[in-house]
Amino acid sequence: MSTEITVRGSFAAFERPERGTVHATIEYEGPAMEPVYERVARDLDAVKASIALLDGGENGAVTWWSADQLRTWSNRPWNKDGKQLPLVHHASVRLDVKFRDFSALSRWVGEHLANTEGFRIAHVEWALTAKRRDALEKEVRTRAARDAVTRAQAYADALGLGQVRPVGIADAGMLDTRPQSGPPAAYLRAAAVGGASDVELEPEHIEVSAEVDARFVVGTASSDPA
Numbered sequence: 001m002s003t004e005i006t007v008r009g010s011f012a013a014f015e016r017p018e019r020g021t022v023h024a025t026i027e028y029e030g031p032a033m034e035p036v037y038e039r040v041a042r043d044l045d046a047v048k049a050s051i052a053l054l055d056g057g058e059n060g061a062v063t064w065w066s067a068d069q070l071r072t073w074s075n076r077p078w079n080k081d082g083k084q085l086p087l088v089h090h091a092s093v094r095l096d097v098k099f100r101d102f103s104a105l106s107r108w109v110g111e112h113l114a115n116t117e118g119f120r121i122a123h124v125e126w127a128l129t130a131k132r133r134d135a136l137e138k139e140v141r142t143r144a145a146r147d148a149v150t151r152a153q154a155y156a157d158a159l160g161l162g163q164v165r166p167v168g169i170a171d172a173g174m175l176d177t178r179p180q181s182g183p184p185a186a187y188l189r190a191a192a193v194g195g196a197s198d199v200e201l202e203p204e205h206i207e208v209s210a211e212v213d214a215r216f217v218v219g220t221a222s223s224d225p226a
Helices: 033-054 102-115 130-158
Strands: 003-015 019-030 062-067 071-075 088-099 119-127 165-171 186-189 206-218
Touching: 003 130, 019 033, 019 102, 033 062, 033 071, 033 088, 033 102, 088 102, 102 119, 130 165, 130 206
Parallel strands: none
Antiparallel strands: 003 206, 019 088, 019 119, 062 088, 071 088, 165 206, 186 206
């Protein structure tokens, strides 16, 4: 008689990020719109100029950047006594700057936090390049499948059943007909680091993980009677 063994294999790899994208804003507010708008526009020009110095093609510290349209709005706040105060005018623009050189990223952020009054960091997004991410996902799936074989064979060896043979493999949860919650079969997790008071930007390693479910049989199934 054959015996069926179903296991879940897993594997995780940790890689140092290859890219860091700074998500930042330049924002001011004041009692009149024109000077607020001009301050944001002036700071934006200075930030763009600093990016241009780092954007040197294939060998540059910056690989890509973008700036949204400059936004303006106004609101009339209330004080603690419930009295409505005069209009406050706002102007803001968002920037995204992707770096391959993390030392340059840290220096650029530190210089603007110190010298550009309206500059604020929302967060830094750490990532792998698409080419490396795809290769690593393939590797962890392969290693997860091998882990499933090892687990199944360990059960078979413990019972003295012999060599296992695979009959099914799928992403985690897909061999079960019942819906199953949990993480996807392969995913990326990156730490987001940043803040107005944080100049030392040290990237955390990125985790790439895979889980697979596999079904094996061991032994020989009996044939149907004639």
